[in-house]
Amino acid sequence: METNDDFDRGDDKGDGLRRRGRKRICRYCSDKAMLIDYKDPQALAYFITERGKIVPRRVSGACSLHQRELAIAIKRARIIALLPFTMTD
Amino acid sequence: MSRVALAQGHAREFETIYILRPNIEREKATDVAGKLNDAITTTKGVLTTVELWGQRRLAYPIAKHHRGVYVFMKYLGKGDTVAEIERQLRLSDSVLRYQTIQLRNNVLLETVTERADLASVSFEVAFEPDEPEFTVERELGLDAQAAERRRRDRDTDPEEFDGLNDEEGAAAGARNRWEEN
Ligand SMILES: [Zn+2]
Numbered sequence: 001m002e003t004n005d006d007f008d009r010g011d012d013k014g015d016g017l018r019r020r021g022r023k024r025i026c027r028y029c030s031d032k033a034m035l036i037d038y039k040d041p042q043a044l045a046y047f048i049t050e051r052g053k054i055v056p057r058r059v060s061g062a063c064s065l066h067q068r069e070l071a072i073a074i075k076r077a078r079i080i081a082l083l084p085f086t087m088t089d
Numbered sequence: 090m091s092r093v094a095l096a097q098g099h100a101r102e103f104e105t106i107y108i109l110r111p112n113i114e115r116e117k118a119t120d121v122a123g124k125l126n127d128a129i130t131t132t133k134g135v136l137t138t139v140e141l142w143g144q145r146r147l148a149y150p151i152a153k154h155h156r157g158v159y160v161f162m163k164y165l166g167k168g169d170t171v172a173e174i175e176r177q178l179r180l181s182d183s184v185l186r187y188q189t190i191q192l193r194n195n196v197l198l199e200t201v202t203e204r205a206d207l208a209s210v211s212f213e214v215a216f217e218p219d220e221p222e223f224t225v226e227r228e229l230g231l232d233a234q235a236a237e238r239r240r241r242d243r244d245t246d247p248e249e250f251d252g253l254n255d256e257e258g259a260a261a262g263a264r265n266r267w268e269e270n
Contacts, residue, residue, distance in 0.1 A: 038190075039106075039161070041148075080106050080188045081147040081157065 024061025028069075036069045038076035041083050048074060052084040099195050100135070100165040107178050107187035108157035111144055111217060117183045118158070118212040124181070125162070126207040128173040134166030137203040143214040151185045158214060162207070165196060 027046075028034050037043070047055050047062070047070050054074055057067040077083040095101070109118055129136050142159035151157065164170065171189055178187040 076188065076190065078148070080186060081108065081149060081151060084148040 026061055026063040026066050028066040029063055036066065036073050038073040038080075039082070041077050044070070044074050044077055044083060048083065050087060052087045095167065095195060098198050100167060100198055101191055102137075102163065102165050102193040102196050102201075103171055103189055103191050104138075104161065104163045105171075105174060105178075105187060105189040106159060106161050108147070108151070108159055108185040109183050109216075110152075110185055111154055111156045111158055113183045113216055115212050115216060118216070119208075119210075121177070121181050121183055122160075122207040122210055122212075124177040125174055128177050129164055129166065129170060129207075132166060132170040132173050134164050134170035135198070135201070136162060136164045136205045136207060137201060138163035139205040139207055139210055141210055141212065141214060144217065154185060156217075157185050158212075158216065160210075162205070163192070165198060165201060 028036060034043075047060050049055055054071055057064065060067070062070060074083060078085050107121075109121065126136070128134075138161070140161040142161055144156050144158050147155055147157050175187065175189060178184045
């Protein structure tokens with residue numbers, strides 16, 4: 001829960017040292033004061049793409065516990081029109 | 090979990106947000122509030138918080154409205170309180186949308202001392218007609234930022250991701266959009 005295992009795609013091509021991306025830490029684990037709240041769309045906006053999709057946790061670095069909470073919060077925010085379901089230009 | 094019968098003197102805590110049409114008369118807003126007040130008292134619920142958030146932009150249009158007046162409330166009660174509140178919200182033409190969340194189960198009533206009154210909300214907010222949200226340029230994707238946004242979306246497609254810089258791109262994109270609003 002504290003940190004994530006590094007995501008290994010298995011395409012290191014032999015050198016063994018190359019790691020994709022950098023070590024990612026969960027924002028909500030590193031700052032316990034931060035709460036996940038569906039009423040705070042600005043905070044949740046960090047975890048959705050420009051299209052309005054939920055950012056996968058291999059990208060955002062969120063741990064599984066907080067990713068689950070984030071997904072629920074984002075869906076709640078969408079229902080009450082604080083966040084979009086989709087964005088198209 | 091929430092199906093378990095409540096002990097004596099206990100209740101569940103809920104919060105409801107509802108969105109009023111932006112172009113209604115103030116009396117209609119107080120009318121809805123009055124009905125919700127009745128819903129709570131007749132079902133022996135206790136209203137603990139009311140906040141008038143005022144008119145906000147909706148993240149997507151609802152019933153052709155681009156803005157809505159948000160009202161937030163927290164209360165203690167049982168399922169029948171929620172059912173009656175939601176029934177009233179559903180029946181009202183002034184309400185665009187509502188959502189209820191259960192916050193806590195098995196709350197000892199004595200431990201909660203906050204009280205609020207929906208009748209005291211004056212609804213002194215702007216009830217205005219909608220502003221025009223979309224320019225022709227925006228609709229057609231001809232505004233300056235549109236191309237940049239599309240590029241970013243391509244980059245942030247989950248299947249395309251391989252980590253390094255795209256993370257910042259997605260975050261920056263999300264922030265930018267909020268600043269635009
Ligand atoms: Zn976490």
